[in-house]
Amino acid sequence: MRRKFSLLPILVIAILFFSLNAYFISGLAVIFHNSWLKPALWIIISALALLFIYAITTIQRKGVTKLFQVVAHAFLIVFVAEIIFTVFLFLGDIYRVLWSLPTRFEAGGYHILGRSSEWIDFAFIMFCLTLILFAYGITRGKYAYRVIRHTLFFDDLPEQFEGFTLTQISDVHAGSFTNPKAVQKGIDMINAQKSDLFVFTGDLVNNTAEEIVPYIGHFSQIKAPYGQFSVLGNHDYGDYVKWPGEAEKTKNLNQLKAYHQQLGFRLLLDEHVELHKNGEKIILTGIENWGIGFGERGDLNKALQGTAQKDFKILLSHDPSHWDAEVKNYPSKIQLSLAGHTHGMQFGIEAFGIKWSPVKYRYKHWAGIKSENGRYLNVNRGFGFLGFSGRIGIWPEITVIQLKKKV
Numbered sequence: 033m034r035r036k037f038s039l040l041p042i043l044v045i046a047i048l049f050f051s052l053n054a055y056f057i058s059g060l061a062v063i064f065h066n067s068w069l070k071p072a073l074w075i076i077i078s079a080l081a082l083l084f085i086y087a088i089t090t091i092q093r094k095g096v097t098k099l100f101q102v103v104a105h106a107f108l109i110v111f112v113a114e115i116i117f118t119v120f121l122f123l124g125d126i127y128r129v130l131w132s133l134p135t136r137f138e139a140g141g142y143h144i145l146g147r148s149s150e151w152i153d154f155a156f157i158m159f160c161l162t163l164i165l166f167a168y169g170i171t172r173g174k175y176a177y178r179v180i181r182h183t184l185f186f187d188d189l190p191e192q193f194e195g196f197t198l199t200q201i202s203d204v205h206a207g208s209f210t211n212p213k214a215v216q217k218g219i220d221m222i223n224a225q226k227s228d229l230f231v232f233t234g235d236l237v238n239n240t241a242e243e244i245v246p247y248i249g250h251f252s253q254i255k256a257p258y259g260q261f262s263v264l265g266n267h268d269y270g271d272y273v274k275w276p277g278e279a280e281k282t283k284n285l286n287q288l289k290a291y292h293q294q295l296g297f298r299l300l301l302d303e304h305v306e307l308h309k310n311g312e313k314i315i316l317t318g319i320e321n322w323g324i325g326f327g328e329r330g331d332l333n334k335a336l337q338g339t340a341q342k343d344f345k346i347l348l349s350h351d352p353s354h355w356d357a358e359v360k361n362y363p364s365k366i367q368l369s370l371a372g373h374t375h376g377m378q379f380g381i382e383a384f385g386i387k388w389s390p391v392k393y394r395y396k397h398w399a400g401i402k403s404e405n406g407r408y409l410n411v412n413r414g415f416g417f418l419g420f421s422g423r424i425g426i427w428p429e430i431t432v433i434q435l436k437k438k439v
Contacts, residue, residue, distance in 0.1 A: 202372025
């Protein structure tokens with residue numbers, strides 16, 4: 033049965049879009065007293081919206097093109113900056129109405145509300161700051177790598193592994209990179225940590241295996257005395273691109289696995305390895321992607337087959353929802369789990385004691401260390417970026433974890 037097309041949602045969106053921009057332009061008209069300002073802004077905003085709609089219609093035929101990326105980012109930046117401006121403008125209008133503040137409003141025919149010039153000036157400053165922040169996030173922030181260090185204490189850490197260090201990165205998304213020199217800077221920072229072990233927790237590419245090819249020479253430079261290990265993430269399976277057939281999709285996945293080997297990464301597919309030091313060992317386990325809403329492929333029972341309850345275990349599992357669903361209460365204790373996936377949504381604030389990102393409404397644990405039931409989880413904020421070609425407040429992360437024995 034053919035689905036009936038409804039104009040109502042489109043009409044509602046159009047009304048909301050018009051209302052937002054009318055209110056936004058009415059505020060700017062107070063600051064800039066030019067007769068050409070309103071028609072010029074309407075032309076620019078309408079043209080950008082139409083270009084955005086056109087770019088969306090091309091995705092199914094052409095995929096994510098350069099046109100779509102440019103138009104989508106321009107639309108996103110302007111739209112968010114408009115919202116910031118209108119929020120502060122609206123607060124000023126409410127404040128004026130409720131407390132009858134002195135107002136000044138003589139611009140362009142909008143005479144419904146008077147405005148306090150101080151509120152409008154502040155709203156415009158926030159508008160400009162938003163534009164600057166997004167510009168920084170797109171041009172510099174997405175490659176502004178940070179090294180984040182954690183020291184974790186365990187009752188049952190084998191004595192020979194006292195002070196053992198590992199470096200973790202996640203979510204490379206090589207298909208999004210456009211600056212090889214900036215990526216090399218991140219690789220150099222990884223090697224500078226001189227950790228005992230290196231691990232990568234999934235999403236090497238966005239969609240296809242070939243995306244990593246231009247960067248094999250970069251990531252193959254990563255070396256650690258106890259090896260380099262990796263797992264797959266949800267994007268690595270090619271689920272988000274249309275394939276001619278299942279055979280082509282399988283071939284792509286097999287090629288990606290081969291590229292892990294070329295990088296010098298030992299890909300762990302529902303299996304474990306033993307890391308030995310002076311007669312003692314720890315278990316490093318890796319599973320295929322297991323994430324609520326993103327495919328529950330991994331088999332933890334299979335991965336841990338042959339290990340003992342008393343073994344010290346580190347688990348690589350791409351999606352942090354796996355930890356809540358299975359790992360933190362798993363009968364055989366897994367002392368440390370390492371995940372990624374969330375990217376911290378590449379937008380948020382982590383400063384002045386505040387830790388917030390919109391992704392918190394989707395994931396209970398979305399960045400950093402979490403401890404529960406005598407077990408630790410670390411969620412890496414990601415090395416690369418996806419969708420939004422930038423990062424604001426949530427910077428690309430290189431995690432260094434030192435293991436210590438609790439005394």
